[in-house]
Amino acid sequence: METKTVNRHLGEGTLQALLDGELAPPDRAAAEAHLGACPACAAELREMRTVNERAAGLLARTDVPAPVAQAQMAMRARRMRPARFGGMRQALLRAAVLVMGVAGVAAAAVPGSPVREWIAETILPRPKQAAAPTLRPAPAPAPAPAPEAAPAGVSIRPEKGSVRVVLTGASPRLEIVARLVDGDRAGVVARGPAAAGARFRTSPGRIEVLGARDGSVEVQLPRGADRASVEVNGRVYVAKQGESLVLLPPATAGGGPSVRVGG
Amino acid sequence: MCPRRTHLSAAANPGRDGAKAVQSSPTPRARPTPAPQVGPGQPVDYDALFRRLYPSLFRYLHRLTGDTDAADDIAQESFVRLLGRELPDEEARLWLFTVATNLFRDRARTYKRRERLLAVRPWTPTPFPRPDEAAETADSVARVRECLSRLAPRDQQMLLMREEGFRYDEIANAAGVAPGSVGTLLARAARRFVAAWDHGDEDGEQALG
Numbered sequence: 001m002e003t004k005t006v007n008r009h010l011g012e013g014t015l016q017a018l019l020d021g022e023l024a025p026p027d028r029a030a031a032e033a034h035l036g037a038c039p040a041c042a043a044e045l046r047e048m049r050t051v052n053e054r055a056a057g058l059l060a061r062t063d064v065p066a067p068v069a070q071a072q073m074a075m076r077a078r079r080m081r082p083a084r085f086g087g088m089r090q091a092l093l094r095a096a097v098l099v100m101g102v103a104g105v106a107a108a109a110v111p112g113s114p115v116r117e118w119i120a121e122t123i124l125p126r127p128k129q130a131a132a133p134t135l136r137p138a139p140a141p142a143p144a145p146a147p148e149a150a151p152a153g154v155s156i157r158p159e160k161g162s163v164r165v166v167l168t169g170a171s172p173r174l175e176i177v178a179r180l181v182d183g184d185r186a187g188v189v190a191r192g193p194a195a196a197g198a199r200f201r202t203s204p205g206r207i208e209v210l211g212a213r214d215g216s217v218e219v220q221l222p223r224g225a226d227r228a229s230v231e232v233n234g235r236v237y238v239a240k241q242g243e244s245l246v247l248l249p250p251a252t253a254g255g256g257p258s259v260r261v262g263g
Numbered sequence: 264m265c266p267r268r269t270h271l272s273a274a275a276n277p278g279r280d281g282a283k284a285v286q287s288s289p290t291p292r293a294r295p296t297p298a299p300q301v302g303p304g305q306p307v308d309y310d311a312l313f314r315r316l317y318p319s320l321f322r323y324l325h326r327l328t329g330d331t332d333a334a335d336d337i338a339q340e341s342f343v344r345l346l347g348r349e350l351p352d353e354e355a356r357l358w359l360f361t362v363a364t365n366l367f368r369d370r371a372r373t374y375k376r377r378e379r380l381l382a383v384r385p386w387t388p389t390p391f392p393r394p395d396e397a398a399e400t401a402d403s404v405a406r407v408r409e410c411l412s413r414l415a416p417r418d419q420q421m422l423l424m425r426e427e428g429f430r431y432d433e434i435a436n437a438a439g440v441a442p443g444s445v446g447t448l449l450a451r452a453a454r455r456f457v458a459a460w461d462h463g464d465e466d467g468e469q470a471l472g
Contacts, residue, residue, distance in 0.1 A: 013447035241347035
């Protein structure tokens with residue numbers, strides 16, 4: 001068989017397999033014997049090697065630089081929603097805000113400008129109106145430690161048996177409890193200061209909790225879901241395996257928010 | 264490109280004239296370092312698995328989607344689906360890539376739209392540009408993606424999986440083709456991809472047909 005192969009030109013599939021180290025040793029030996037004797041096939045192999053190397057090089061051009069890919073993985077935890085407007089966009093945003101601020105101040109400084117008039121009309125007279133009831137500004141309403149904000153939360157139905165609860169920007173002081181519940185809905189309830197600060201976003205099969213601070217968040221996952229998981233700051237902490245919820249390594253490693261699995 | 268200097272198998276083929284030696288050494292490709300052996304019954308260390316397989320999966324998905332957020336999202340979702348499956352490491356890797364590719368196809372329309380919307384700035388700016396990349400314009404990156412998108416989805420998948428170091432049998436399994444046809448399909452896909460780049464948009468299309 002080997003002598004025959006020497007006489008027949010190699011197909012591009014064989015040459016490609018040779019380049020990729022995919023030929024079994026006897027086939028490889030036969031192919032190399034043929035290449036040694038056939039300049040046409042040897043030339044095609046060289047050409048294919050060039051094509052393959054160029055293809056690899058072109059693909060690599062679109063890659064995120066390695067340090068960034070590394071950082072992406074290692075720091076997923078710190079990658080909160082607002083960070084999506086990172087880099088250049090954020091710089092542009094800051095520049096825009098700065099320009100508008102400067103323009104506003106400049107406009108207010110010009111006598112007779114509409115901005116100055118507007119300020120005079122809407123802002124300056126205020127103290128006069130407020131003068132009447134100026135008795136004593138009741139003990140500062142500002143730092144009122146909001147008498148335990150009412151619990152806040154959302155619930156959704158799993159999408160194709162799957163549900164993910166994703167907490168981003170969770171404070172390390174946050175307490176997260178995940179439990180399986182009867183019924184077909186997955187839900188999230190934030191209590192304490194977390195309830196006041198947290199925002200919720202839902203999409204099919206996914207609840208996102210943004211910016212939960214202190215306090216606690218209870219995650220309810222339906223017993224009937226095929227797949228259910230809780231991600232906190234970019235890592236999966238809890239997943240449903242079989243009929244129960246399990247804590248995964250990030251939860252036991254410590255350092256982040258406290259996550260446990262409730263009964 | 265600089266030609267590889269490795270004249271392999273001169274020793275393996277003593278009969279061959281050294282001057283005629285053909286370079287047939289396999290192109291080295293990245294493949295994640297193999298997992299430490301986990302005994303049967305021992306729980307899978309998902310954290311380690313994630314750290315080992317994420318970079319390759321992310322690169323694959325980023326090449327496929329052209330979008331870091333989409334790549335990250337699909338990668339994460341694929342890992343979530345892997346949980347509890349107790350697959351051996353090698354199988355887990357192939358499984359992950361197959362699931363990720365399916366997720367990408369399911370959502371392809373969403374991502375295409377997203378890509379169009381972001382087309383103004385398709386290249387995510389990064390704080391660490393490599394010096395040799397500084398001159399690389401966003402244009403050329405967009406054009407590479409354009410050339411890749413000219414390939415059939417199956418060919419894109421095969422080419423990109425090969426770049427991640429998958430073996431032919433694994434690629435055949437994931438792409439649903441006969442193992443014997445992988446070499447030919449890969450050779451043609453690579454040729455079309457490079458031809459699309461060389462000949463610009465119109466000619467690239469001709470090269471495809």
